[in-house]
Amino acid sequence: MTEDQGNLWKGNLQFFGKATASISHEIKNTLAIIAESAGLLEDLILMSEKGMELKSGQLQEISQRIQRQSVRADLIVKRLNAFSHSSDELLRSIDLLELVQMVLPLAQRFSLLRGVTLEMIPDSKNVSITTDPFSLENLLWRSLDFAAARADSNKSLLINVDEDANGGRIEISGMKNLSSLSEANFPGREERMLIGHLKASFLSEEQMGRIFICLPRELDRVS
Amino acid sequence: MMEKVLLVDDETEFLATLAERMRNRGLEVETSTSAEDALKMVESYSFDAILLDLKMPGIDGLAALKLIKEKKPEMQIILLTGHATLQKGIEAMKLGATDFLEKPADIEILTEKIHKASTKKMILVAKKAEEKIKKIMSEKAW
Numbered sequence: 535m536t537e538d539q540g541n542l543w544k545g546n547l548q549f550f551g552k553a554t555a556s557i558s559h560e561i562k563n564t565l566a567i568i569a570e571s572a573g574l575l576e577d578l579i580l581m582s583e584k585g586m587e588l589k590s591g592q593l594q595e596i597s598q599r600i601q602r603q604s605v606r607a608d609l610i611v612k613r614l615n616a617f618s619h620s621s622d623e624l625l626r627s628i629d630l631l632e633l634v635q636m637v638l639p640l641a642q643r644f645s646l647l648r649g650v651t652l653e654m655i656p657d658s659k660n661v662s663i664t665t666d667p668f669s670l671e672n673l674l675w676r677s678l679d680f681a682a683a684r685a686d687s688n689k690s691l692l693i694n695v696d697e698d699a700n701g702g703r704i705e706i707s708g709m710k711n712l713s714s715l716s717e718a719n720f721p722g723r724e725e726r727m728l729i730g731h732l733k734a735s736f737l738s739e740e741q742m743g744r745i746f747i748c749l750p751r752e753l754d755r756v757s
Numbered sequence: 758m759m760e761k762v763l764l765v766d767d768e769t770e771f772l773a774t775l776a777e778r779m780r781n782r783g784l785e786v787e788t789s790t791s792a793e794d795a796l797k798m799v800e801s802y803s804f805d806a807i808l809l810d811l812k813m814p815g816i817d818g819l820a821a822l823k824l825i826k827e828k829k830p831e832m833q834i835i836l837l838t839g840h841a842t843l844q845k846g847i848e849a850m851k852l853g854a855t856d857f858l859e860k861p862a863d864i865e866i867l868t869e870k871i872h873k874a875s876t877k878k879m880i881l882v883a884k885k886a887e888e889k890i891k892k893i894m895s896e897k898a899w
Contacts, residue, residue, distance in 0.1 A: 602770070
């Protein structure tokens with residue numbers, strides 16, 4: 535393994551760690567609500583044994599709360615599963631829109647901590663490309679993190695997927711006027727490594743507050 | 758007298774459920790879904806203890822802890838987190854947290870910690886008042 539390959543793997547592993555830590559935190563939150571709801575049911579049972587009337591409306595509310603959080607936890611685990619399996623193959627044909635839609639909820643938690651929402655533009659396109667999906671997820675995550683830190687007053691980043699002559703393109707807009715990306719050191723060393731590995735190109739319209747990740751239709755080999 | 762507690766967490770359903778359980782145990786509970794709103798409430802109302810979530814959008818738990826302690830040093834603040842680590846715990850205690858607990862915390866333990874925090878606050882407030890009186894008496898050379 536070359537030093538560059540080693541650094542790429544290390545970067546991807548760190549990304550995997552951060553993403554799964556975030557997911558585990560979300561699952562913990564839903565479990566905390568389920569646990570407190572079960573505790574509240576226990577409280578109400580004890581109180582009813584002492585003569586307090588049990589109200590069916592209240593019981594229904596608690597039951598629905600537990601169901602909502604169970605559905606939420608199930609969705610989070612499904613996302614975790616899809617994310618984990620995205621590293622199964624180093625080179626695979628993927629739908630770029632589906633990949634972006636998978637990464638967005640993972641990145642959303644961090645962006646929400648900054649008070650920034652992430653939204654897909656409705657007429658984003660399904661674009662089929664052959665690439666290293668996990669490295670692309672890492673690059674997208676880093677780009678979204680960079681963008682969220684620079685969101686404009688709307689506090690909402692818009693993400694679009696489109697096709698271009700060479701393959702596919704992910705656009706992230708909604709940033710403040712980026713006077714100079716080089717001052718912000720983006721893309722930095724880690725991002726440039728991923729861009730090189732994916733044979734991608736990184737473009738920006740600084741005055742418009744937009745960045746683009748352009749990807750080839752076929753990544754012919756993975757080093 | 759009922760102890761008055763402020764619960765701060767961005768998860769509204771967690772907040773609502775925990776608040777109800779605490780009220781069932783005789784506590785007076787106010788809630789807030791953000792540290793920003795909580796800071797305004799702390800200015801306007803007196804609380805015996807505050808339960809503060811660590812990770813929240815906007816101002817997070819540690820930043821809120823610091824801001825509250827600057828204005829009201831006697832305020833007792835218990836931090837709640839989904840993942841309690843030694844590092845986070847030390848950081849919280851250095852900033853003046855009364856305690857640091859992992860969610861979901863056992864309700865009886867949590868209630869007991871609130872009672873102790875409330876007693877501690879009463880002692881601190883009484884001590885502060887005593888020092889103020891001593892200072893006035895000393896200035897007047899009584």
